[in-house]
Amino acid sequence: MKEPAPGVQFTKDGRTLLSTGSDGSTRLYDTATHREIGNPFPGQDQQWGYGVFTGDESSVVVIHADGTGYIWPASLASWENHACAVAKRSLTPAEWLQFVGGGYPHPRLCG
Secondary structure (H helix, E strand, O other), rough: OOOOOOOEEEEEOEEEEEEEEEOOOOOEEEEOOOOEEEOOOOOOOOOOEEEEEEOOOEEEEEEEEOOEEEEEEEEEEHHHHHHHHOOOHHHHHHHHHHHHOOOOOOOOOOO
């Protein structure tokens, strides 16, 4: 079977780019800053993947060559809410940098 080419898709407003690659990577980019949003989504190493935004663009659906599929939140707000639910506290500045990356201010997420 021929492997598909890596894919890209923009959100309807053009602010976010979804990129999937033949190395198993799935990434989101901010088109205004040309910076990656957070870290790559976990996936299947060295297997091509194909990803799309859901119709409401709230999530990313990724399918890999072995049939493994993932649904990931596509917005920073969704990840912030998830971090609060898991950690039951705000992330430290070091945790924010590790999991979200530079270029995004460290907010005080949880109440």
